[in-house]
Ligand SMILES: C=CC1=C(C)c2cc3[nH]c(cc4nc(cc5[nH]c(cc1n2)c(C)c5CCC(=O)O)C(CCC(=O)O)=C4C)c(C)c3C=C
């Protein structure tokens with residue numbers, strides 16, 4: 149990774165240089181923690197392929213990519229239980245994940261190994277595809293720090309100030325097997341196969357150190373520069389525009405100065421999987437639908453206004469309108485939600501679909517939890533939704549080249 153050399157003495161830049169000229173590939177070795185080292189080879193003869201085409205989102209920086217990055221079209225969210233018996237093996241996994249994230253987000257691919265007696269090293273499905281704005285974002289759940297169990301990795305003393313599970317809400321219908329987790333990885337890209345390749349290989353690399361709890365896939369589609377619509381047909385994400393400046397992100401998204409140092413430049417990720425009852429919604433009148441949000445369906449304008457981005461006047465909306473309640477909380481959050489479809493609900497024959505609600509904020513105790521509480525008690529949207537999964541994660545600050553994800557948590 150970066151100019152850091154691996155065991156075989158080949159740097160990422162060398163790897164990518166080789167990638168550009170070789171035209172054939174190199175693989176992640178068989179699944180396992182040192183898969184990448186094995187795959188890159190030790191004698192410099194390895195052939196690598198990179199795909200420099202396609203837009204890349206830089207992985208390195210003060211903040212992790214994938215938080216305030218403009219939303220990509222596809223998202224996978226995977227939750228892991230760490231089974232590594234000790235801190236060193238967990239660190240090894242984080243290093244492997246970082247190196248794979250580095251290669252894949254910069255458009256490098258690792259192709260099949262050259263040993264016909266071993267399974268092909270890379271799954272291969274992204275070899276001819278560009279980087280597609282691939283990002284990988286990591287979050288640590290309360291259980292990683294020993295909350296609700298033992299401090300397996302000796303990091304309990306570095307628990308961030310606001311990291312705990314989202315408290316139980318009156319209308320929760322949560323499935324614990326689809327909630328929480330020690331580590332969550334959010335992978336996003338504009339190409340679904342690129343995104344899937346990445347999440348699949350994060351899972352492969354975790355063999356022996358972590359087990360996959362659950363995985364969700366989401367999508368969102370809209371014209372470039374325009375707000376995408378959710379599965380109820382409403383523009384969703386308009387109010388993010390209120391804080392989309394560096395100062396706005398500092399105020400809304402990035403963790404406060406009084407957090408443990410490893411959270412500098414980090415954020416808290418709130419996750420809710422929310423089933424949307426499409427058949428009930430589709431039978432409701434346009435007036436009811438618009439009253440649910442307090443915005444007009446086609447234009448996205450707030451009640452009493454013309455344009456989508458005109459300032460909201462909550463007093464023009466019904467008391468139970470979703471946007472009115474959000475406004476009354478007087479808080480902002482940075483939403484990064486994706487729609488999902490999960491086939492048919494076998495109990496009802498209805499479509500199982502909804503929203504993978506993701507929001508990033510600097511202080512979930514102030515910004516997110518009271519808002520969610522207020523919405524769960526009064527929101528007209530509750531007639532059409534069911535909250536089925538939940539999670540809260542602390543996302544460490546970004547990494548510099550040569551560092552691994554979360555390094556400051558373990559080494560400072
Ligand atoms: C606890 C926070 C929120 C949950 C959960 C949530 C679920 C949810 N929202 C929509 C659709 C829309 N939400 C809109 C605005 C909006 N929603 C939240 C928070 C939660 N939403 C906030 C903070 C806001 C912004 C309010 C403001 O300041 O104006 C909108 C309107 C357009 C927009 O600004 O995005 C829609 C539409 C669904 C379908 C849903 C659960 C399935």
Ligand SMILES: [Fe+2]
Pocket residue numbers: 470
């Ligand atoms: Fe909302």
